[in-house]
Amino acid sequence: MFLAKGRKQSLRTICAALTGAFLLGFVTLLLKPSSYTLDIQDAPSTHSTIFNSQLYVQGPPTQRFRDNLRNDTKYITSWASAGWTNDVITYGNLIYLALITDRIPIIPKFLSHHIDPSAPPFVFGEIIDIPRLSQSIGIHLLQWHEVKDPESQVLDDLGCWTVWETVQHHIEIPEPRKNNFEHLSSVIKCMTITDISWTRTPAWVELTSLSKQHNHASFWSLASLAFPEARSNSLALSPTNHLSLQHKVSLPPDDHLLCFDFLYYISAHHTWEWELDYSPAWRFVGQHMRWTANMETLADAHARRAMNVPVNDPTPPYITIHIRHGDFREQCEEVPVDQCFASLPVIARRVSEVQEELRTRKGIQVTHIIMTSDESDPEWWSEVRALGWTWVDYAAERTEEIYGKWHPVFIDAIIQSNGVGFVGTRGSTMSTLASRRVESWHGGATRLISWGSPGADDH
Ligand SMILES: Nc1nc2c(ncn2[C@@H]2O[C@H](COP(=O)(O)OP(=O)(O)OP(=O)(O)O)[C@@H](O)[C@H]2O)c(=O)[nH]1
Ligand SMILES: *[C@@H]1O[C@H](CO)[C@@H](O)[C@H](O)[C@H]1NC(C)=O
Numbered sequence: 001m002f003l004a005k006g007r008k009q010s011l012r013t014i015c016a017a018l019t020g021a022f023l024l025g026f027v028t029l030l031l032k033p034s035s036y037t038l039d040i041q042d043a044p045s046t047h048s049t050i051f052n053s054q055l056y057v058q059g060p061p062t063q064r065f066r067d068n069l070r071n072d073t074k075y076i077t078s079w080a081s082a083g084w085t086n087d088v089i090t091y092g093n094l095i096y097l098a099l100i101t102d103r104i105p106i107i108p109k110f111l112s113h114h115i116d117p118s119a120p121p122f123v124f125g126e127i128i129d130i131p132r133l134s135q136s137i138g139i140h141l142l143q144w145h146e147v148k149d150p151e152s153q154v155l156d157d158l159g160c161w162t163v164w165e166t167v168q169h170h171i172e173i174p175e176p177r178k179n180n181f182e183h184l185s186s187v188i189k190c191m192t193i194t195d196i197s198w199t200r201t202p203a204w205v206e207l208t209s210l211s212k213q214h215n216h217a218s219f220w221s222l223a224s225l226a227f228p229e230a231r232s233n234s235l236a237l238s239p240t241n242h243l244s245l246q247h248k249v250s251l252p253p254d255d256h257l258l259c260f261d262f263l264y265y266i267s268a269h270h271t272w273e274w275e276l277d278y279s280p281a282w283r284f285v286g287q288h289m290r291w292t293a294n295m296e297t298l299a300d301a302h303a304r305r306a307m308n309v310p311v312n313d314p315t316p317p318y319i320t321i322h323i324r325h326g327d328f329r330e331q332c333e334e335v336p337v338d339q340c341f342a343s344l345p346v347i348a349r350r351v352s353e354v355q356e357e358l359r360t361r362k363g364i365q366v367t368h369i370i371m372t373s374d375e376s377d378p379e380w381w382s383e384v385r386a387l388g389w390t391w392v393d394y395a396a397e398r399t400e401e402i403y404g405k406w407h408p409v410f411i412d413a414i415i416q417s418n419g420v421g422f423v424g425t426r427g428s429t430m431s432t433l434a435s436r437r438v439e440s441w442h443g444g445a446t447r448l449i450s451w452g453s454p455g456a457d458d459h
């Protein structure tokens, strides 16, 4: 739902974590033979269905990112730093913007500060199946580590547009990605070692429909800045207004590598559009972001153990529930938490509806129910058990120790997406995406539970 305001982070911890990740990447590079041995002369085709990053860069990752960009190819990038699902949406928006501007997106890693700042950043292509996404949407996707050597200490200068500064009206002195600017720029510095000067996007980037208080910009207004006319008209009116932090240089927004500070609050027509049926970012990109085979296998193994499936039996159809508690209690305001969140009987009523729909529409009886939640109260979980529902016990599985801190949220999201039914929490992006995946990938039955006051989900 709403993006959590910048949680205070120790920049040093983040940089240390990032350095750890770079070293890890370096070791991986040493162990793996270079995949850049082909000498390809052909110009890239945007309709190429072959996933081959060499066609879109000059060669192996370089010290300065610019040395690796092709002079016949235009690129686009942006950054993310919120909850993981929000970041999936942000990168989905970036890729959709790449699609409509005919540019190659360069995708950063996922940052872990909302899970645990000590967890290293996670490579997009290790959870999202990039070759499949690329084939489905017809454009190539690059990742930052393929362009610039993650080990590089070179501070590249870059000019970018700030959308955030333009669309926030609730703040007296708007800035690029306010609240998170310092954090974001340090992240950029650590991740890509880029020193950015910012230019404010024109006021007309704002989404005009129903959005004044919601700080959204529109896809096509931002897209127009990727083309010469809107670009030069805007630059004539709006000079670069923030010098870069390190080198104190003032560069106009780059046109070879177009970049924006933050693309979470972007829609075509309506705010929070990923919740709406016609959402172009979901339809043209999001639904094609399938999981990598490795992650699918791992999630399936966890789901099977949670359901006690005998070794030689297929994984049975199941319904997943996602109950988002945690910091959502802040939205309860004066309503006591136990009356604000949906109770287990209210959740069970929704589960029955999904079972009933699956019986009548698909002719299947689904008895396996898997709970996923950020709730930590053991009493609540024992009530879940009493209803005959199960869950993945990540502590007993030792998932974090074996695979890392990211994996519980990844595995929960994959399990949710692979159910034939889903019951989630209205207003949680994790639930929104799970519903959409279950509907789009499995033709499944879904319900979102309303909450916030007693009886909120009565219907
Ligand atoms: N493992 C696990 N983590 C969860 C679950 N629900 C929430 N979380 C954690 O809380 C984060 C919530 O942020 P998002 O993924 O952006 O989703 P959201 O529910 O819209 O939350 P906000 O963005 O904070 O409004 C997730 O990324 C997880 O780290 C869950 O069911 N399982
Ligand atoms: C573009 O790059 C190619 C190969 O790197 C080079 O031969 C060519 O001269 C460059 N073209 C321009 C216009 O700079």
Ligand SMILES: [Mg+2]
Pocket: 001, 002, 003, 083, 085, 086, 428, 429, 430
């Ligand atoms: Mg969210």
